Amino acid sequence: MLEDLIVNGAMLGALYALLALGFTLIYGVAKILNLSHGAFYMLGAYLFYAFATMAQLEPFLALILAIILVGFIGAIIYRLFVSPIIESEVIVMVVTLGAALILQYLVMMLFAKGGAIEHTPLPRLLSGGLYFIGVWMPLPKILAFAVSFSLLAMLWIFISKSKTGGAMRAMAQDREAAMLMGINTERLCMLTMALSATLAALAGVLIPTSMYTDAKPDMWMEPLIISFAVVILGGLGSIKGSLVGAFIIAYAEQFVLLFLVGGESLSGTASLAVMVLVLLLRPKGLFGKRVEME
Amino acid sequence: MVTRYLRRFYTSFATYILDIPPRLLALLLFLLALSVPLLLAGNVKGGDYYLRIFILANVNALFAASWDILVGRAGQISLGHALFFGIGAYSSAIFATSFGLPPWITLALSVPFGVLVAFLVGFPSMRVRGPYLALVSLAFPLILIRLSWLESPINIKAVMGGDFGVQGIPKLISNGYTPLQVRIFEYYFSLLLLCVGSIVLYKIARSKTGIVFVSILDDELASKASGINTTKYKLLAFAISAFFASLAGGFYAHFMTGADLSTLLFGGPSKGLIVPGSFTVVIMTIFGGIGTIYGPIVGAYILSLLPLLLYKIIDVLSSLANLGLSIADIWNWTFLIYIVSVVGFVVAWQKGIAAYVVEKLDELTETEEIRKDRRKGKKGKKGKKRI
Numbered sequence: 102m103l104e105d106l107i108v109n110g111a112m113l114g115a116l117y118a119l120l121a122l123g124f125t126l127i128y129g130v131a132k133i134l135n136l137s138h139g140a141f142y143m144l145g146a147y148l149f150y151a152f153a154t155m156a157q158l159e160p161f162l163a164l165i166l167a168i169i170l171v172g173f174i175g176a177i178i179y180r181l182f183v184s185p186i187i188e189s190e191v192i193v194m195v196v197t198l199g200a201a202l203i204l205q206y207l208v209m210m211l212f213a214k215g216g217a218i219e220h221t222p223l224p225r226l227l228s229g230g231l232y233f234i235g236v237w238m239p240l241p242k243i244l245a246f247a248v249s250f251s252l253l254a255m256l257w258i259f260i261s262k263s264k265t266g267g268a269m270r271a272m273a274q275d276r277e278a279a280m281l282m283g284i285n286t287e288r289l290c291m292l293t294m295a296l297s298a299t300l301a302a303l304a305g306v307l308i309p310t311s312m313y314t315d316a317k318p319d320m321w322m323e324p325l326i327i328s329f330a331v332v333i334l335g336g337l338g339s340i341k342g343s344l345v346g347a348f349i350i351a352y353a354e355q356f357v358l359l360f361l362v363g364g365e366s367l368s369g370t371a372s373l374a375v376m377v378l379v380l381l382l383r384p385k386g387l388f389g390k391r392v393e394m395e
Numbered sequence: 396m397v398t399r400y401l402r403r404f405y406t407s408f409a410t411y412i413l414d415i416p417p418r419l420l421a422l423l424l425f426l427l428a429l430s431v432p433l434l435l436a437g438n439v440k441g442g443d444y445y446l447r448i449f450i451l452a453n454v455n456a457l458f459a460a461s462w463d464i465l466v467g468r469a470g471q472i473s474l475g476h477a478l479f480f481g482i483g484a485y486s487s488a489i490f491a492t493s494f495g496l497p498p499w500i501t502l503a504l505s506v507p508f509g510v511l512v513a514f515l516v517g518f519p520s521m522r523v524r525g526p527y528l529a530l531v532s533l534a535f536p537l538i539l540i541r542l543s544w545l546e547s548p549i550n551i552k553a554v555m556g557g558d559f560g561v562q563g564i565p566k567l568i569s570n571g572y573t574p575l576q577v578r579i580f581e582y583y584f585s586l587l588l589l590c591v592g593s594i595v596l597y598k599i600a601r602s603k604t605g606i607v608f609v610s611i612l613d614d615e616l617a618s619k620a621s622g623i624n625t626t627k628y629k630l631l632a633f634a635i636s637a638f639f640a641s642l643a644g645g646f647y648a649h650f651m652t653g654a655d656l657s658t659l660l661f662g663g664p665s666k667g668l669i670v671p672g673s674f675t676v677v678i679m680t681i682f683g684g685i686g687t688i689y690g691p692i693v694g695a696y697i698l699s700l701l702p703l704l705l706y707k708i709i710d711v712l713s714s715l716a717n718l719g720l721s722i723a724d725i726w727n728w729t730f731l732i733y734i735v736s737v738v739g740f741v742v743a744w745q746k747g748i749a750a751y752v753v754e755k756l757d758e759l760t761e762t763e764e765i766r767k768d769r770r771k772g773k774k775g776k777k778g779k780k781r782i
Contacts, residue, residue, distance in 0.1 A: 134526050185742050190526065191472060192745055195681045198674055199738035202663075206731040210724075322661070326537060329530045337526060362547045370541040373534040377519070380531055384522045 106355050108236045112246050114351035116311070119249035120304040120324055121331035121343045122256065123297030129273040129338030131290040133183060133193055138301050139325030140201035145171050145302025146223060146309050146316040147208050153224045160226050168302040174204075175298025176291045183294070184287065201321060209318040220315035223306075245307040252303070253344065260340065269293060273338060330376040336389025345387060350375060416756035421689070428586055432579045445703075446578045448668060450650060452699035453585035454643050455671050457592045459679045459691030461639035464596050467686030468605060469632035470612030472525065474533040477673040478516065479637040481536060481659035483509045483644025488561035488654035489554065498567045502645045509641020510634050517633035521626050524615075536659040536673065543656065560655025567649050581650055588646060589692070592639045597688045599635060608632055647671065664730050667706065669699045682737060684747020693749035698737065705729045 124138045148170055152163030178200045186192045212221060230239035260266035268289055272279040280286050304324065309316055331350050335342025350372040357371040379387065412418045431449055435442040462476050483505035490501040516535050523531050543555040555561065568580055599605050607628050610618040619625050648654040657665070662672020669675060675698075676691075683694025706729045713720045720728070744751055758766075 128526070134529070182738060182742060186745055189745065191466065191677070191685065192681055192741060194474070194529070195678050195741055196738055198678065199734050199741070202734045203731065203738070206727055206734065210727050210731065326533070329533065333527060333530045367541070367545065370538050373538050373541075377531060377534055377538075380523055380527060381519050384524075384527065386527070 102359060104234050104236050106352070106359055108233060108238065110348070110352040110355040112238075112242050112311075112351075113355060114348035115246050115249040115253070116304060116308050117327060117331055117351050118253055118344050118347035119300060119307070121328040121335075121347055122253065122340065123300035124328040125332045125335070125338055125340060125343040126269075126300075127293050127297040128332070129340070130269050130293040131187065131272075132190075132276075133187065133197070133290075133294075134190065135294075135297065136194055136197040136325065137178065137201040137204065138297070138328055139321030139323070140204040141171050141175055141298040141301035142305035142308075142324045143208065143316070143318065143321040144174065144204055145305030146320070147212055147221070147318075148302070149306045150212070150221055150223055150316060160224055163224075164226070164303075164306050167306065168299045171302035171305075172295040172299035176295040179291050179294040184290070187290075201325075205318050205321065212318070220317055222315050223309050226306075226310050239311070241311040245311040248303070248307060252300075256300075257340070265289070265292070327372065330372045333386055334376045334379050336386030339386070339388040342386055342388030414760070416759055417753045420752075420756065425590070432582050443575060443578055446582055448699060448703060450578075450582050450585050451668055451671070452696050453582070453589045454647050454650070455669065455675065455679060455699050456692040456695035457585075457589045457643040458640055458671050459676045459683070459695045460589075460593050460596050460688055461636045461643065462676045463680050463685060463688055463691045464600060464605075464608070465632050465636035467680065467688075467690075468600050468612065469608040469629060470615075471520075471629055471632060472529040472532075473636075474529045474677070475536045475673050476532075476636075476640060476676055477659050477662065477671070478532075478536040478539065479509045479513060479640035480644035480647070480671060481539070481654070481656075482512045483641025484648035484654035484658040485555060485561065485644075486641075487645040487648040488564045491564035491649075492561055493554075498565050498649055501564070502567070502642075502649060505641050505645025505648070506638055509637040509644065512641075513633040513637030514630065517630050520633075521629055533673070540656055540659050556655075558656065560653055560658075562653035562655075564648060564652055564654075566652060567646075585646060585650070588642065592642065593688060593692055596635075596639065600688050604628070604631065643671070664702060664726075664733075667702060667726065669702065678737060678741075680747075681741055682748060684750030687747070687750050687753075689753070690747045690749040693752075694747065697748070701736075702729055702733055705732055 120142065123141075124135060127133050127135050127138075145167055148167035149160075149163055152158045152166050153160045156163070158166070178197075182196045182200055183193060186196055212219075225241065227240040227244055230237060231243075232238070233243075260269060268279065268284045271282065271284060272286060272289055276286060301324075308314075308324070309320075327350070331346040332343050333346075334349060335344070335346030353371045353375045354368045358365065358368040361367060383389075412422055432446060435445050435449075439445065458476070458480055461479075462473065465471050465473055465476075486508040487501045487505040490496045490504050491498065496504070516532070520528055520531055542551050544557055545551045546553075566577055566581070567584060568577060572580070600608070607618065607623055610621075610623065611625050611628060615625055644654075644658060647658065657670055657672070660672050662670050662675035664670070679694040679698050680691040681694070682698060683692065684690025706725060709720075709725050709728050709732075712718075713725065740748065746754075
């Protein structure tokens with residue numbers, strides 16, 4: 102029981118971190134509360150399906166093509182819709198939400214025959230599995246864990262060491278000052294959006310294939326809410342915070358699922374309840390910058 | 396005697412309404428809204444269906460106006476406003492089925508529960524602000540939805556009915572009327588709720604309290620420094636907003652003869668109707684013009700009726716071009732074009748469509764001096780803070 106909790110929680114935590122990182126990145130850098138993050142997740146799953154099943158490509162090639170394409174779509178959405186209205190918080194929410202709905206309807210019309218909301222089974226990346234400290238782990242889950250963990254490490258190095266990463270951190274601190282230092286903020290925002298969409302799309306392939314769930318055109322709400330919970334718990338815009346937040350949420354869900362009575366219906370509530378509780382104690386999340394009222 | 400009163404009434408009517416173009420337009424639209432059932436019922440095939448859309452437009456409009464006073468005026472961004480709507484719908488439905496209370500009493504009872512929940516939710520939400528508040532408020536209805544499936548420690552499912560919700564509650568009037576008469580009654584009643592609600596909200600927004608709300612939106616610290624108890628006013632904004640949202644929810648439950656989980660969700664298109672919810676209310680308000688109270692009403696009306704218009708256009712076009720689209724395909728195309736055009740409008744007219752129209756109408760009546768002043772002022776671009 103305890104091993105189950107430890108192993109499953111770690112798996113889920115890494116995936117949640119992958120999912121939420123893009124969301125926190127785009128908020129930290131560009132102050133965009135991106136409600137279309139879940140739609141990128143959904144689009145990643147569907148493009149993977151299109152490349153792997155419909156075009157009969159190698160699954161790993163299909164995965165890479167799908168996530169790159171979603172990155173481009175993210176950049177286009179930023180350029181077309183978000184960039185003109187970036188000043189106003191509420192309008193950004195409306196426009197990104199609209200973008201999510203546009204993507205949902207496009208997917209519904211392209212992939213679901215008859216136009217209804219249909220389940221689309223995704224091809225498996227790997228099959229089989231192995232025992233890890235007495236817990237049966239299917240290989241797709243291990244792959245998802247390995248990919249997301251190594252990617253998180255790479256991203257950490259990218260943001261803390263590279264020049265672009267430095268520009269991102271500068272912009273997160275002060276947009277105007279970054280602009281004065283010669284950073285092309287517009288292009289950097291677009292790049293961040295593309296990166297965040299790519300991460301969401303990768304999560305969109307890894308999570309359904311490792312959990313053996315089907316793709317649906319309206320599957321974007323659930324991951325969006327999870328990334329909200331993770332990011333808010335850790336503090337908006339804080340990368341360290343969302344890593345910690347992802348593991349807290351994942352362990353809380355697994356704990357409720359395994360140990361509490363009625364856990365199956367409560368496990369989704371646990372993450373949101375933990376988020377609300379933490380926020381009431383620390384209004385800026387665990388690692389959020391404590392900004393006084395301006 | 397009578398003529399004198401009539402004349403006095405007419406002069407005040409003329410000065411306060413007829414001479415001010417936006418108010419005149421509002422009056423004309425109101426008269427048009429009054430005549431909707433006369434035009435539709437009985438004359439048009441499927442008039443009942445169209446009336447349903449108009450009733451939903453009224454519900455959406457009241458709900459959106461209630462969101463606007465909280466967000467557009469007091470600046471407390473709430474992404475989970477369906478919580479109040481859903482609580483209103485559920486309390487109405489539960490009182491009607493479990494206790495068998497008559498519909499008018501259950502409709503009235505939905506309001507105190509909505510306000511109570513507003514205090515319960517608003518009080519802890521006072522600590523967080525901005526995007527944090529938006530996401531925390533989003534969490535509350537989702538927690539409630541998940542709790543509604545709970546069976547074992549406490550049986551909430553028995554009360555809230557799980558997936559199916561609480562069904563089979565009576566309409567506001569039922570015995571002795573034909574379904575069409577009931578629809579027409581529901582239409583006028585929803586229009587009455589909308590008019591009274593929007594006038595009250597507009598008056599609150601223009602009152603001293605409303606000014607305090609705007610000061611909190613502009614600069615919370617400054618209003619605190621001026622001796623305003625901002626916590627009290629923010630809670631008040633939550634309560635006022637929840638009052639009208641739960642009233643709309645209570646009416647919606649009687650209109651749909653049941654309350655299900657969709658009342659707590661994000662809303663959106665369902666079978667050609669735009670169902671009210673947390674996200675639709677945001678889109679409608681921004682589309683019409685945030686912070687104006689009349690904007691959300693116009694936005695809700697346009698966005699509730701637009702799918703039908705688009706559907707008809709696409710239907711005609713596809714039959715002309717012999718595309719052979721199925722009904723589901725046409726609806727998908729409709730909503731795709733609908734969402735694209737809404738996003739396009741929002742990006743192009745960030746102020747909102749109603750605010751834009753009212754601004755243009757105001758320019759018609761302004762004197763030469765004001766016009767000159769305005770032109771002078773326009774040189775320096777207005778940097779008004781918008782949330």
